[in-house]
Structure formats: structure tokens, C-alpha cells
Amino acid sequence: MQTELLVTESRVERLTRHMLAPAGIYLAVRLVGLVVLSVLAATHDRTLLDVLTSWDGDWYLGIAERGYAPTGDGLVDAAGNSTPNTTLAFFPGYPMLVALGGWLTSASLPFVGLAISLGAGVVAAYGIARLAGDRRVGLICVALFASTPMAVTLSMFYSEALFSACAAWVLVGVMERRWWLAAACCVGAGLVRPSAGVLIAIVVLAVLLHGRTSRGLFAAIICPLGLGGFLLFVADRTGSLFGWFELQLAGWGTGFDGGQATGEFVGNVLTSDASVMETTNVLVILGALALCVVTVVRRMPWPLVVYGIGLFVMTAGSSGVTYSKMRLLVPAFTLLLPVAVGLARRRTSTVLAVLAATAVLSGWFGGYALTAWRYAI
Template structure:
């Protein structure tokens, strides 16, 4: 028995040394499989179809845009206010539905299958990027594997396995940051430009990567690639905002759609503070309470990340994402999933767990993943409002 145990450990160590990225992807897939299984159980308990749940809310919008184009989305699709205009679908960024449409066309499959495959592939690419970033900070493989597990198993990480943009955006953000840290400026610029076509939170990534590129230009005086990166960064985000402005006839067209249809706008954090006060006073539901705790934990982690010794582009992106979540009004219950791409927040946690005994490290990671899987499943099956 002891010989078998030693042999197993030696095989595990060999796998870590020779195939670390495959192992990181394997950890991600295992964690996400756990989340989907828990979701399937809770969905079955409530007589709901798993695949219907996996395309809930925003997923239906992305699938409809992929199948029909922006101009032909069925009239039954309305915004959070219950309204619909010609430009309402333009609230959703174009890259994800374009990829869905392309893959469905090439494979001859349906849009939902294509969307879930894209999310899975993007999640694996993100896991590899997150692991690589962890290796730059701490060369111990277990730190990177822990970071991947914590990110993939966080509360509301179920969106990484849905027809949602979290997986695609995180993949692009992770490799953009890899490009910054490794001075691969063309990679950083292209990934950031693409991320700007996925979701508006790319504004933080654009600012961080462009600033890092400009700092490199002025400090190093030797790389034209950094200049190209700074130019590329805002193209996707500003390009889409410009397109929507042209379609709506208003320079603030996209922001107007968001404010009127999804109540999303910059309010300096007033809604978030009000929400916190109401929950502390009443605590009406698990969803509301955990959402509040997640936002509070994210703020605390942002402070820890800023005070840590990790490279500033990482804490700038992580803390910047938290700042945007806190100071933006909107559907409060979505704040949990908006935090999913902010994986640098979990670096201090992963690093701390890596310094513990193996049993403590494994127990904490498993407990976190199981809680995150349950809360994600509850949010989709036990909560009747949008996420």
C-alpha cells in the first residue's frame, strides 16, 4: 500500500512537471463538471431542464442575436424594464454571438450547443492563462492550480458553463495580462481589443493594458510593439460604442440603452450602499445576503491585492473591476457574476493556501468549490429574478 501511495505521488509530480497546463485545464474541467452536476440535481428537483437553465436570461439574448442578427431578434425579447425598441439588442456586445453563429454554421449544430462549446473552450484557455500568470508570481504549480480551482468554483462561476460571456472575456483578459507581464505587446493589444467586443467591463482592461504599454514606451524607449498595443487596446470597445452611437443617433447611445433598459449607470456606489443597508436590516433571502457578502469580500480582497507585491497591472485590473462593480447601478443580483473575471483577487488566497498543509489546502479548496457550486445552482433554480 505504501509503495502504491509513493508511486501515485511520483506520477502526480511527474504530471505537474511535464504537463502543467493540461493539468490546470483538467482542474478547471473537473471543477466546472462539479458545478454542472450540482445544477442538474437542483434543476431536476424543480422540474426544470438543465439546458434550458444554462441559457437563461442573457443567454437567450445571445442565442437569439446569433440566430437572427441584431435587426431580427423576436419581439418577445424585452429589456429589464419590460420595454423593447429597435436598438434594445445593441446592449449586447457582438463577439460572442458572432462566434456562436460561426461555430453553429461550420458544425451544422444548433446555437445552444455552439455557445456551450465556446464557453468550455474559452474557459480552458482562461484556465491556462490564469495558471501562467500564477507561475510568473509563484513558480510552485500548486499555487496556479489552486488559483484555477478557486476561480472556476467561485459563487456564480456557473456562468463559465452557460451561454454567457464570462468565460470568453476572462480568457481574453488573462492572456492580455500575460502579454503585459511578459512584454508580448501585440498579444496584449489584440486580446484587449477583442475583449472590448465582448462586454463593457473591458474598459478596465483597456485602461490597464494601454497604461502599461505607454509606461513601457517612456521607460524602455525601445519597443514599437508597445506603441501598437496602446493603439490596439481601445479599438474593440470604442468601435462598438461608436457603432451603437451611429445606430441610435446619440453619442451616448449604448449608455442610454443600458440606463433605460437595464437601469445600469454610474452612481458612485449609492445603489450598492443602499442595497447593503437593506440586507443588513432585513436579510430577506440567501441570494441577497450572499451577493452582499461577495461584494464585501471582493472589496477586502482588492485592498489585499493592492497591498501585495504582485505586478501592478494585475492588481490594477482586479481592483478596477471591483470598483466598477461597486460604483455602477443596475441589477444588483448580477454583481456576483460581474466579479468572476476579476481572478487576480484570488491570488493572495491561492498563495496563502499553498503555504498550508496539503490536507488543509485540499479541504479548503473543496469546501469553497462545493459552496460555490451550490450557490450557483441555487441562483439559477431557486431565485426567480435575473442574475
């Protein structure tokens, strides 16, 4: 009897470790980043909470507190202006969730927002691990995702973690033909980021190719409601069908130009004495482009390829604040899968050394971007 109990306990322990591995790895990497960030913040006489809620965090916090009312707190767009509609440039999914969490718990909204980002990052980690199809590859990909150059935003009062979670489980739903899961998460993603347009296209195409059932077709109809609903809300508030795009262009100079602005930026950086932030941005853009090609060459499942390339095209193909390119590419986790596959073939000691190095470097760069770099990320 005692032997049977020991065997059962051993199995339970192994199962527990197996189930907790994605969360444990993600949280461990992010903890390294936060420790490094706290040290750098202290050297600049700032608190950790202050840097984690800076830049777009101020806008999201304002929306969580007041909705889409005029800010009245000195916040301005990149052009230095603030209008009654400026806040409409920010999608409602994340701040609405923060407001709900604050109402349910009576906790301080900054802490609620950071907790939501933490939880969403864990949810994203499980989705990424599941998409990999191989346990070792999946766990390595989770670690790489948590240590991309601007992975610090996954721990901030930002929407990157929430969008990544929605996107990962949209793709899980598509890959496993679980149309309701894909549609529900797609609606959520559409309330968080405009790049949900890529996910909508993937869901609709997947339904047409593999799921022409009543459930699949209904899911294809449902999936655009989040993104479409918010864009129509902004159109009603601004009096223009393209109101959200006009706000982005007027306030942040952001519009799709086919990559002209990004190409000019890359050319300028490569031929000048550029800063660390600018140089790293260019390296990430070029690296992401190379990984787009690799995902095609390696014949990864088409939804994962389309998602990665789609996010890259939307990011590199748009003008605006060039320094935000790295942040906008954080949710493009499918581009990391070829790297994870390559690392998975190495010895465990090599994998651990590489992942530890990337975690520390990511922590330092995130800290640099939030404390030493004086422009928005």
C-alpha cells in the same frame, strides 16, 4: 536501452501531467458544479440545457441567430420594454463567435455556445495559472476561479468565460511585454464586455512605462478598437454618441453612480431579513473590497492590482440589477491570488478539503440562483 525508454516515458508523463493540470483542475471543478446543477434543475422540472441557456443566454442566442435585428420573440429588458435597439445593449463578441461556430459545424447554436464557454474557461485557466508565477499558487487560483459563487456562468450561454480568457491573456501579454498578444486579446475583450476599458487603460499605461517602441506604441493604438468600434456602431444605430449607455440606463437602470446604489443595497440587506441571494451578494461585494486592499498591501504586480480594483470599481460603482454583481465579478480573478497564496502554504490535504468544499458550495449556489431564485442573475 529499456531503462532509458522507461526514464523517457516517465518524463513525458510528468510533462503531460504538468501541461494538462490547469485544464484538468478547471474542468473537474466545473463538472462538480454541473452535476449539482443538474440535480437541482431536475427537482424543479427543468433540463440542464434549459437552465444553462436562460436569462442573458436568450438574448445572446437571438443575436447569434439574427444579428441585431429586433427580437420578435417576446424578450424584454428589465423595464419590460423591447425596442428595435434593445439588443444593442449586448456586446457582439460572444454571439458572433457562436454564430461562426454554428456556421462552420452546422451544430445547434446552444451547444456551440456552451462549448465555446467551456473552451474559453480552459484558456482562461492557463492564463491565470501563468499569471500566478508559482505552479502551486496558480493551480489553486484556477480552482478558486472555477468555484466562485457565480462560477456557474462560466458554463452557461454567457460571456463571462470568454471575457475571462481574453483578460487573462491581456495581462500575460502585459506582464511579459508581449505587446501584440496584449493588444489582440484586448481588442477581443472590447467586443465582449464594457469592462475591457480597464484592460485598455492597463495596456496603454504599461506601454508608456515599459514599451515605448514602435511595436508597443502601435499596440497601444490598436487595443481600444474593439470596445471603441462597437460603441461607435451603437452610436450610429441609435443616433446618439452615448447610445449604448443610454440603452443600459433606460432598459436596465445601469449607470455609474459612484457606488450609491450598491451602498444602499448593502445597508438594506445588513439591516433586514434578506434572502440567500441578497446576503451572498453583499458578502461577495464586501469580500472583494477587502481583497482589493490586500492586493495593494501585498504589493502584487500593478497590472494585476489595477485589473482587480478596476473591475470592482466598475461593478460596485454602477447602479442597475444588484443581483448581477457577483456574476460581473467572476472575471476579477486577480483578487483571488492572495487567497491562493495563503492556501498554498497549507498542507495538501487541507488545500484539497477547502477546494472540494468550495466546488460543492459553488455548485449548490449556482443551482439555487438558476432554479430557485426567480429574478435575473
